[in-house]
Amino acid sequence: MTSPLRDLLDHRLIVVTGKGGTGKTAVSCLLAEAARRAGKRVLIAETSATESIVTRFESAPKPVGYAGRELRPGLFAVHVDPHEALADYVRLQTGLGVVTDRILHSETFQQLLEAAPGWRELIVLGKVWHLEQKQDARGRPLYDLIVVDAPATGHGLTFLDVPRVVQQAVRAGPLARHASWVEAMVHDRERTLLLPVTLPEELPVLETCELIARARGEVDIAVDRVVVNRMPSRLASRALACLDRLPPSLSPESLPPVPAMRAMLEHESRREAIAVAWRRSVSARCGLPVVDLPSLPRGFEPDGDWAAFADVILRPAVWPGEPGAAAATATPGGADASGVDAA
Numbered sequence: 001m002t003s004p005l006r007d008l009l010d011h012r013l014i015v016v017t018g019k020g021g022t023g024k025t026a027v028s029c030l031l032a033e034a035a036r037r038a039g040k041r042v043l044i045a046e047t048s049a050t051e052s053i054v055t056r057f058e059s060a061p062k063p064v065g066y067a068g069r070e071l072r073p074g075l076f077a078v079h080v081d082p083h084e085a086l087a088d089y090v091r092l093q094t095g096l097g098v099v100t101d102r103i104l105h106s107e108t109f110q111q112l113l114e115a116a117p118g119w120r121e122l123i124v125l126g127k128v129w130h131l132e133q134k135q136d137a138r139g140r141p142l143y144d145l146i147v148v149d150a151p152a153t154g155h156g157l158t159f160l161d162v163p164r165v166v167q168q169a170v171r172a173g174p175l176a177r178h179a180s181w182v183e184a185m186v187h188d189r190e191r192t193l194l195l196p197v198t199l200p201e202e203l204p205v206l207e208t209c210e211l212i213a214r215a216r217g218e219v220d221i222a223v224d225r226v227v228v229n230r231m232p233s234r235l236a237s238r239a240l241a242c243l244d245r246l247p248p249s250l251s252p253e254s255l256p257p258v259p260a261m262r263a264m265l266e267h268e269s270r271r272e273a274i275a276v277a278w279r280r281s282v283s284a285r286c287g288l289p290v291v292d293l294p295s296l297p298r299g300f301e302p303d304g305d306w307a308a309f310a311d312v313i314l315r316p317a318v319w320p321g322e323p324g325a326a327a328a329t330a331t332p333g334g335a336d337a338s339g340v341d342a343a
């Protein structure tokens with residue numbers, strides 16, 4: 001047995017990361033929705049080139065842009081576009097308005113930027129830091145929790161490592177100061193958590209293991225669990241066991257023939273077993289417990305019911321193989337359709 005982990009909602013900043021398509025945006029939305037339902041004021045900071053958060057909340061989505069807006073009571077979203085963040089930063093540093101825009105849009109400056117690796121990451125993280133520091137009129141943090149929907153892995157960690165690299169290269173001046181604030185935020189284990197998302201499949205699992213090794217090594221950011229998205233329910237393997245208990249003489253007219261049912265269920269239960277094995281593998285290789293997310297039948301359509309599943313992300317992380325370590329295939333009503341992890 002291990003001691004329980006801190007509640008996700010006790011953090012100030014959660015950086016959701018993983019390979020493209022694993023469900024980072026989905027997890028960011030679930031987490032923000034769960035936080036909102038728990039009475040927190042939460043902000044999702046989207047860092048990809050195109051906005052997709054808003055499309056999960058609104059059927060006729062209008063961009064939230066760099067200014068951001070409230071999508072549901074208590075849930076805000078902002079699109080941290082690096083060019084706008086840079087203009088914002090330079091404007092703050094120089095106190096120049098229109099001139100800043102003219103310089104930033106000049107061809108020379110654009111060429112300089114393209115040749116300067118890491119500026120995007122630093123500026124985007126700097127904006128996140130700025131948002132984390134924001135206070136309301138009574139001096140309390142404006143947001144209780146900020147969820148960063150990070151770029152796909154690789155970029156995801158480069159993104160977090162840039163402040164350290166910049167600080168090594170530039171030792172004084174505003175840029176160094178700025179990088180040191182951002183770096184302190186990344187390393188603060190009380191405030192900040194990296195939340196990796198994987199699928200229970202070979203390539204995402206291997207990439208997640210690499211990501212976590214780097215997160216613990218060079219980046220030095222807290223990571224305490226892995227989200228395993230699209231974990232299949234164990235329905236097929238349990239149905240197969242039921243099939244075995246049917247009397248051989250039974251052949252109900254309305255059902256498909258038993259051998260056909262067996263073939264279908266065996267196929268599906270092999271798929272389930274593979275997912276269970278990769279889930280166990282990512283946990284064992286990384287030495288981390290897992291939180292399972294089921295595949296939602298209607299996905300993340302804005303008018304679907306995904307928000308009803310939000311609290312699944314807050315479930316205690318489990319060690320596969322331990323008693324009670326069942327797949328999270330809960331229904332919003334609370335009934336748990338999972339079987340015991342037998343793999």
Ligand SMILES: Nc1ncnc2c1ncn2[C@@H]1O[C@H](COP(=O)(O)OP(=O)(O)O)[C@@H](O)[C@H]1O
Pocket residue numbers: 018019020021022023024025026027229230293294295296297298299300301
């Ligand atoms: N648990 C889930 N159940 C159903 N659909 C999902 C689930 N997780 C992700 N999806 C869908 O899979 C696709 C990729 O997920 P997304 O969150 O956009 O991945 P990422 O942000 O990592 O690229 C999207 O269409 C999303 O709606």
Ligand SMILES: [Mg+2]
Pocket residue numbers: 024025026048052149
């Ligand atoms: Mg995404």
